[in-house]
Amino acid sequence: MTAAEAPAHELDFIFSPKSIAIAGVSAKEGAGMGGGGFVSSLMEIGFPGPIYLIHPTAPAIRGLKCYKRLTDIQDQVDYVISSVPARFVPDLLEDCITKGVRILHLFTAGFTETGDEERSKMQEAVVERARAAGVRLIGPNCMGLYVPKARMAMMGGQPPRPGPIGMVSQSGMNAGEFVRYGVPRGIRCSKVISFGNGADLKAADFFDYLADDPETEIIVAYLEGIQDGPRLATAIRKAGRSKPMAILKSGRTEAGSRAANSHTASLAGSLQVFDALCRQAGVIRVESLEELVDMGVAFQFVKRLNGPRVVVVGGGGGASVLAADDLAAHGLEVPALLPETQEALAKVTHEAGTSIRNPIDTTSVWEDVGFEGTLMPCANASNVDMILYHTGFGTGPARRYGDLSERMKRQVAVLARVQQESGKPVVVSVRDSTTEEGYAQGREFTELCWRNGIAVFPSIARAAEALGRLLQWQAMHEA
Amino acid sequence: MTAAEAPAHELDFIFSPKSIAIAGVSAKEGAGMGGGGFVSSLMEIGFPGPIYLIHPTAPAIRGLKCYKRLTDIQDQVDYVISSVPARFVPDLLEDCITKGVRILHLFTAGFTETGDEERSKMQEAVVERARAAGVRLIGPNCMGLYVPKARMAMMGGQPPRPGPIGMVSQSGMNAGEFVRYGVPRGIRCSKVISFGNGADLKAADFFDYLADDPETEIIVAYLEGIQDGPRLATAIRKAGRSKPMAILKSGRTEAGSRAANSHTASLAGSLQVFDALCRQAGVIRVESLEELVDMGVAFQFVKRLNGPRVVVVGGGGGASVLAADDLAAHGLEVPALLPETQEALAKVTHEAGTSIRNPIDTTSVWEDVGFEGTLMPCANASNVDMILYHTGFGTGPARRYGDLSERMKRQVAVLARVQQESGKPVVVSVRDSTTEEGYAQGREFTELCWRNGIAVFPSIARAAEALGRLLQWQAMHEA
Numbered sequence: 001m002t003a004a005e006a007p008a009h010e011l012d013f014i015f016s017p018k019s020i021a022i023a024g025v026s027a028k029e030g031a032g033m034g035g036g037g038f039v040s041s042l043m044e045i046g047f048p049g050p051i052y053l054i055h056p057t058a059p060a061i062r063g064l065k066c067y068k069r070l071t072d073i074q075d076q077v078d079y080v081i082s083s084v085p086a087r088f089v090p091d092l093l094e095d096c097i098t099k100g101v102r103i104l105h106l107f108t109a110g111f112t113e114t115g116d117e118e119r120s121k122m123q124e125a126v127v128e129r130a131r132a133a134g135v136r137l138i139g140p141n142c143m144g145l146y147v148p149k150a151r152m153a154m155m156g157g158q159p160p161r162p163g164p165i166g167m168v169s170q171s172g173m174n175a176g177e178f179v180r181y182g183v184p185r186g187i188r189c190s191k192v193i194s195f196g197n198g199a200d201l202k203a204a205d206f207f208d209y210l211a212d213d214p215e216t217e218i219i220v221a222y223l224e225g226i227q228d229g230p231r232l233a234t235a236i237r238k239a240g241r242s243k244p245m246a247i248l249k250s251g252r253t254e255a256g257s258r259a260a261n262s263h264t265a266s267l268a269g270s271l272q273v274f275d276a277l278c279r280q281a282g283v284i285r286v287e288s289l290e291e292l293v294d295m296g297v298a299f300q301f302v303k304r305l306n307g308p309r310v311v312v313v314g315g316g317g318g319a320s321v322l323a324a325d326d327l328a329a330h331g332l333e334v335p336a337l338l339p340e341t342q343e344a345l346a347k348v349t350h351e352a353g354t355s356i357r358n359p360i361d362t363t364s365v366w367e368d369v370g371f372e373g374t375l376m377p378c379a380n381a382s383n384v385d386m387i388l389y390h391t392g393f394g395t396g397p398a399r400r401y402g403d404l405s406e407r408m409k410r411q412v413a414v415l416a417r418v419q420q421e422s423g424k425p426v427v428v429s430v431r432d433s434t435t436e437e438g439y440a441q442g443r444e445f446t447e448l449c450w451r452n453g454i455a456v457f458p459s460i461a462r463a464a465e466a467l468g469r470l471l472q473w474q475a476m477h478e479a
Numbered sequence: 480m481t482a483a484e485a486p487a488h489e490l491d492f493i494f495s496p497k498s499i500a501i502a503g504v505s506a507k508e509g510a511g512m513g514g515g516g517f518v519s520s521l522m523e524i525g526f527p528g529p530i531y532l533i534h535p536t537a538p539a540i541r542g543l544k545c546y547k548r549l550t551d552i553q554d555q556v557d558y559v560i561s562s563v564p565a566r567f568v569p570d571l572l573e574d575c576i577t578k579g580v581r582i583l584h585l586f587t588a589g590f591t592e593t594g595d596e597e598r599s600k601m602q603e604a605v606v607e608r609a610r611a612a613g614v615r616l617i618g619p620n621c622m623g624l625y626v627p628k629a630r631m632a633m634m635g636g637q638p639p640r641p642g643p644i645g646m647v648s649q650s651g652m653n654a655g656e657f658v659r660y661g662v663p664r665g666i667r668c669s670k671v672i673s674f675g676n677g678a679d680l681k682a683a684d685f686f687d688y689l690a691d692d693p694e695t696e697i698i699v700a701y702l703e704g705i706q707d708g709p710r711l712a713t714a715i716r717k718a719g720r721s722k723p724m725a726i727l728k729s730g731r732t733e734a735g736s737r738a739a740n741s742h743t744a745s746l747a748g749s750l751q752v753f754d755a756l757c758r759q760a761g762v763i764r765v766e767s768l769e770e771l772v773d774m775g776v777a778f779q780f781v782k783r784l785n786g787p788r789v790v791v792v793g794g795g796g797g798a799s800v801l802a803a804d805d806l807a808a809h810g811l812e813v814p815a816l817l818p819e820t821q822e823a824l825a826k827v828t829h830e831a832g833t834s835i836r837n838p839i840d841t842t843s844v845w846e847d848v849g850f851e852g853t854l855m856p857c858a859n860a861s862n863v864d865m866i867l868y869h870t871g872f873g874t875g876p877a878r879r880y881g882d883l884s885e886r887m888k889r890q891v892a893v894l895a896r897v898q899q900e901s902g903k904p905v906v907v908s909v910r911d912s913t914t915e916e917g918y919a920q921g922r923e924f925t926e927l928c929w930r931n932g933i934a935v936f937p938s939i940a941r942a943a944e945a946l947g948r949l950l951q952w953q954a955m956h957e958a
Contacts, residue, residue, distance in 0.1 A: 157874070171797025180874060180913050224800055250800045253807030258815075262836045263796040287808075288940055289801065317742040318650025321703055321729045322768065328732030329766075336737075357741045395636070395659060434659050439918045461767055 011201075011209045014103050014136065015191055016150050017078035020047065021070055021101075023054040023092050024083030024108070027061050035083030035107070037155070038144075039064070045153035045160050052077060054092075070095035077101050081144065086110035086119065089126055089140075097133040104130065106139035112197055112265040113141055120265075127199045141264060142196025143172030146179065146189065149215065154194060155179075163188020165296050166216035168206040170195060170224040170264050174248075174289055178220065181293045184443060186450025187300060190215040197264050202227045207235035211242045218299040219245040220292055225266020226274070233277055240281030244473060246295040248286050249274055282476040284469050294457060294466040301455035302425045305471055307385035308332045311378040312359035312460075314390035314429075319460070320359035323390065326461040330468030334358050341381045348373035372414045379422035386467070389415065390429040390460050393445065394438015408445050416452040427467065429460045490680075490688045493582050493615065494670055495629045496557035499526065500549055500580075502533040502571055503562030503587070506540050514562030514586070516634070517623075518543065524632035524639050531556060533571075549574035556580050560623065565589035565598065568605055568619075576612040583609065585618035591676055591744040592620055599744075606678045620743060621675025622651030625658065625668065628694065633673060634658075642667020644775050645695035647685040649674060649703040649743050653727075653768055657699065660772045663922060665929025666779060669694040676743050681706045686714035690721045697778040698724040699771055704745020705753070712756055719760030723952060725774040727765050728753055761955040763948050773936060773945035780934035781904045784950055786864035787811045790857040791838035791939075793869035793908075798939070799838035802869065805940040809947030813837050820860045827852035851893045858901035865946070868894065869908040869939050872924065873917015887924050895931040906946065908939045 020042065025035035035053075039062060042051055052073050055066040067073050070080065070092065080101050082092055086108050096104050111123035123140065130137050138144050143154040148162035155176045165187055169175035172194040179192060190213065193206050203223055210216045219239050226232060239245055251260035251268025260266040278285045286292050310332050312323045324334045337345070337358050345356045348370040356362070360374060379387050419426040428449050433439040449456045457463035499521065504514035514532075518541060521530055531552050534545040546552050549559065549571065559580050561571055565587050575583050590602035602619065609616050617623050622633040627641035634655045644666055648654035651673040658671060669692065672685050682702055689695045698718050705711060718724055730739035730747025739745040757764045765771050789811050791802045803813045816824070816837050824835045827849040835841070839853060858866050898905040907928050912918040928935045936942035 169797070171795075171800070173795035174797035174801075176874075177797070181911070184913050222797065224797075250797075250804050253804050255807040255813040256800055256804030259800040259803035259813070259836075259838055263800050263840070288805075290938075316650075316652035318648070318653035318656070318701065318703075318729075321650070321735055321738040321742050322653075324738035325729050325732050325735030326767075328734040334734040334738070357738075359738055361742070395655075432660070434663050436915065436919055436922070440915055443915070459769075 009209050009212050011136075011205065014079075014138075015145065015147050017049070017103075017152070019049045019052070019075065019077050020079045020081065020152075021052040021054060021073065021077045022081045022083065023070065024085075025053050025055060025061055027055060027058040035081065036062075038081050038083070038107070041153040041155055041158070042151075044156055045148070045151050045158060047151045050075065070101070071098050073099070079103055079105065081105045081107060083107045086122065086140070090122075090129070093126060093130055093135065096135050102134065103136050103138070105142075105144040106137060106196075107142065107144065108139070109141040109196075111140045111199070113263060115262065123197065123199050130200060137200035138193070139196040140199060143175060143194035145194075146175070146192035148189060154192070157183075159183055159188070161188055162190055162215065164190060164217035164300055165220060166190045166210040166213060166218070167192040167220050168195070168203055168210065169193065169222040170198070170203070170266065171222055172196070174222040177289055178222070178293060178296075181289070182296055184446060185293065185297050185456055187293065187296045198227050202232070204228055204231040204235040207232075207239040211235070211239040217243060218296065219243050220296055221245075221247045222289070222292065223247060223249050224251055224260035224264050224268065226269035227266070229269070236277060236283060237281040240278070240283040244299040245282075246284040246286055246292060246299070247278060248289060248292045252287070279476070282473065284473050286469075290462065291465065294462050295469060297455050297457065298466040298470045301450065301453065302427060302467065302470055304474065305385055305425060305467065308471055309335045309383055309385040310388050310467075311337070311381075311384050312388045312390065313374060313378070314359070315361060317361050319390065320361045323359050323388070323460045326464040327388075330464040331471060332464060332468055335383050337378070338381055338383055341377050344377035345374055368410055368414070371411060372418070375414060375418045375426075376421070379418045379424050379426070384424065386425045386427060387418065388427050388429065388460065388463060390431065391445070392431040392433070392438070393441035394433045394435040404441060405444065408448055412445070412448040412452050412454070415449065415454050419454060426454055427463055428454055428456045429458070429463045430456055431459055488688050488691050490615075490684060493558075493617075494624065494626050496528070496582075496631070498528040498531070498554065498556050499558045499560065499631075500531040500533060500552060500556045501560045501562065502549065504532050504534060504540055506534060506537040514560065515541075517560050517562070517586070520632040520634055520637070521630075523635055524627070524630050524637060526630045529554065549578050549580070552578070558582055558584065560584045561587045563587060565601065565619070569601075569608070572605060572609060572614065575614050581613065582615050582617065584621075584623040585616060585675075586621065586623065587618070588620040588675075590619045590678070592742060594741065602676065602678050609679060616679035617672070618675045619678060622654060622673035624673075625654070625671035627668060633671070636662075638662055638667070640667055641669055641694065643669060643696035643779055644699060645669045645689040645692060645697070646671040646699050647674070647682055647689065648672065648701040649677070649682070649745065650701055651675070653701040656768055657701070657772060657775075660768070661775055663925060664772065664776050664935055666772065666775045677706050681711070683707055683710040683714040686711075686718040690714070690718040696722060697775065698722050699775050700724075700726045701768070701771065702726060702728050703730055703739035703743050703747065705748035706745070708748070715756060715762060716760040719757070719762040723778040724761075725763040725765055725771060725778070726757060727768060727771045731766070758955070761952065763952050765948075769941065770944065773941050774948060776934050776936065777945040777949045780929065780932060781906060781946065781949060783953065784864055784904060784946065787950055788814045788862060788864040789867050789946075790816070790860075790863050790865075791867045791869065792853060792857070793838070794840060796840050798869065799840045802838055802867070802939045805943040806867075809943040810950060811943060811947055814862050816857070817860055817862055820856050823856035824853055847889055847893070850890060851897070854893060854897045854905075855900070858897045858903050858905070863903065865904045865906060866897065867906050867908065867939065867942060869910065870924070871910040871912070871917070872920035873912045873914040883920060884923065887927055891924070891927040891931050891933070894928065894933055898933060905933055906942055907933055907935045908937070908942045909935055910938055
């Protein structure tokens with residue numbers, strides 16, 4: 001079913017507003033905090049429609065005309081962001097109802113998550129009134145939406161180019177961090193949703209939506225609590241069966257549960273139950289934001305492995321031994337090279353008399369001929385399912401090449417050609433730098449890789465973990 | 480026992496040569512590879528004595544006079560580095576014997592690690608001859624020594640300032656990587672020893688030495704194989720009981736064992752047996768180089784914890800929840816704040832009506848008064864053993880401050896004062912940056928921290944793991 005054929009999901013309207021109103025932008029405030037942050041983010045990503053500001057006294061803020069009330073705006077408003085204090089939210093909601101606005105994003109915090117009974121009741125009253133009037137709520141206590149196609153951003157630095165990954169996050173910070181860490185590694189998103197307390201719209205609603213969304217091919221999530229358990233389970237099963245999916249579930253310890261409760265009023269629930277649900281739904285559960293980004297990279301770039309057998313290529317004997325350990329610890333194999341592969345490699349290696357073993361630790365990869373002459377026979381071998389090339393910058397041989405940028409381009413061209421011609425994934429690990437120059441070079445190489453369709457990880461251990469999980473995911477879905 | 484009182488260890492002479500000869504520096508070669516690399520490293524760190532080069536034809540290389548043979552040098556030579564091909568090593572050894580040189584470092588590879596029987600026999604013959612003549616060997620197939628006090632370096636970029644950490648490594652790359660990753664976090668070394676195949680001097684010898692060495696307060700190691708098992712066990716027990724110690728043991732999987740064998744001819748041995756030995760000796764076993772560096776930081780900067788109770792301070796609700804999980808997963812506790820602590824914090828917090836909970840996620844830490852007003856009452860609380868402050872650069876509030884460098888200095892002064900006055904460790908986590916500017920700022924903040932005696936980790940999870948292990952280490956030694 002193509003996008004054109006897909007019937008509209010009932011939440012579709014949320015993700016394509018043509019105009020936005022923001023209540024609670026301080027006239028004094030600079031860019032970056034509170035409501036003003038949304039103004040900056042929307043302007044930076046290039047939201048094409050009008051942005052209306054609601055302010056009791058200011059005539060204009062940052063060049064945008066202010067209206068005393070939402071109902072003073074003449075034109076249609078598709079989406080309202082609330083950054084007013086919690087006590088003013090009921091009035092803003094009434095104005096939304098009057099104005100015919102169907103979606104209100106409550107950045108406003110200070111509701112149930114405070115632990116205060118009065119404020120919990122206020123949240124309940126707001127939800128009840130909104131539901132009765134047909135207004136949907138995102139939040140409260142959340143960053144809302146990042147939708148590249150609609151040019152909506154929740155924070156600065158979020159790129160306008162869309163991609164296949166849909167994200168659901170109970171925490172605005174973790175939604176932002178997923179994007180921030182994912183972007184330099186090529187992760188691009190269809191929709192990112194921070195939903196905070198989930199007073200009205202909850203994780204279940206968004207999973208259901210992303211499962212149907214033709215623009216979303218992969219789903220990742222950060223969850224703190226279990227709301228509306230049976231409905232959430234149904235939505236996770238639906239999403240997990242239809243698309244590759246990974247969830248970072250916090251509150252996995254008692255201390256974490258307590259923190260989750262104070263952050264988004266979440267009841268973390270039993271990790272065992274959640275784990276069983278994930279297995280049943282074919283969803284990968286991870287334990288850190290880094291692992292969630294790594295799974296995004298694996299799903300978006302590696303996609304599928306034919307098996308667990310890896311040839312490891314890169315300089316450094318000690319690194320090779322640790323690489324073999326890390327790969328084996330995550331269920332991958334480092335097979336001995338076949339005689340015909342060794343024969344082919346002997347043509348380009350300098351270390352005569354040394355048999356060529358896997359991991360391959362040879363200086364010949366630092367020459368263009370040797371690089372392709374090492375990788376291609378390995379990738380084409382019948383006992384190999386993927387290549388892992390590990391490298392680093394700011395130290396070692398790389399430091400000595402004056403034409404490093406050109407060398408990088410040639411290396412990545414070889415990596416891409418090997419992946420293309422062998423039909424087997426080529427995965428790259430660029431280890432941490434310890435100098436600013438090395439950091440910049442590592443970023444440059446990483447970008448070259450993903451732009452050429454190659455997955456990059458910041459260490460062999462993290463690559464091994466994500467690749468092992470990709471195999472697990474396949475086993476759950478291909479059994 | 481002070482350094483002055485300590486009797487000389489029989490290996491002392493190895494670590495304080497006054498003159499060095501290097502055999503096998505190519506006349507064509509630039510800096511950085513093979514024997515030339517040692518010339519560069521020694522010059523860079525400022526080795527004060529003469530460096531003699533041995534070359535069959537060249538009169539001088541890089542300004543250093545060349546001698547046809549070691550025996551042609553008139554003056555005393557204390558230390559010889561061999562970068563000649565393996566087949567020339569026996570002749571070089573004979574010259575060492577003639578010249579009265581007592582230590583030969585064989586960077587030269589191509590012996591037992593090749594798997595070739597002939598070359599194994601050659602290694603055996605070299606060891607036998609050296610032992611008979613009273614010459615000790617480091618290697619073959621290794622990077623040798625980094626000894627700041629003697630101004631000896633094995634690689635470029637190794638700082639001349641000594642410190643408390645002694646390292647023993649079977650891999651030259653991993654020795655170099657430990658130093659490279661450790662230096663920006665304040666790790667400084669007494670002696671770093673890469674010993675490769677360990678044909679003569681082995682891990683056991685170096686552990687025994689570092690256990691007695693008054694300049695070494697902490698011992699870390701990277702081992703691939705078990706050589707001379709009973710003697711190694713004795714040395715690890717001696718070292719582990721006398722000083723804080725952590726070992727990264729590779730070859731923990733079958734694939735890793737095979738790689739270790741091909742790298743340094745090591746027999747990895749059973750991990751279970753090694754684990755039992757570590758527990759018995761009170762040694763922490765880690766599984767990655769990153770973890771080894773983290774333990775070095777914990778031992779050098781945190782030193783000792785009074786208990787497992789942490790107050791977590793930093794911005795971002797999602798990060799706080801994950802922090803609580805990470806800490807609890809490593810045996811640390813995130814206690815509720817006492818009423819008197821909450822009362823003190825209420826004076827500086829902006830979020831009125833919100834009770835202040837641990838983790839503390841408040842914007843008041845971005846102001847100087849709020850920062851100290853938040854940290855000090857927490858550190859002084861009777862139910863708290865340490866403070867963990869987490870931050871990041873290149874994004875969020877930090878991006879908006881023009882005087883960031885000055886703010887950093889004020890923040891670190893507060894952190895140092897809190898650590899000093901409360902007598903409880905303050906630990907900092909600086910999360911990964913995604914921009915070059917943020918990377919540079921993170922490095923600047925990290926350096927300010929360790930120069931003020933504060934431990935820094937690159938993530939909350941890694942801090943939690945190292946702190947949990949420090950508690951484990953204390954439990955083994957204080958039981």
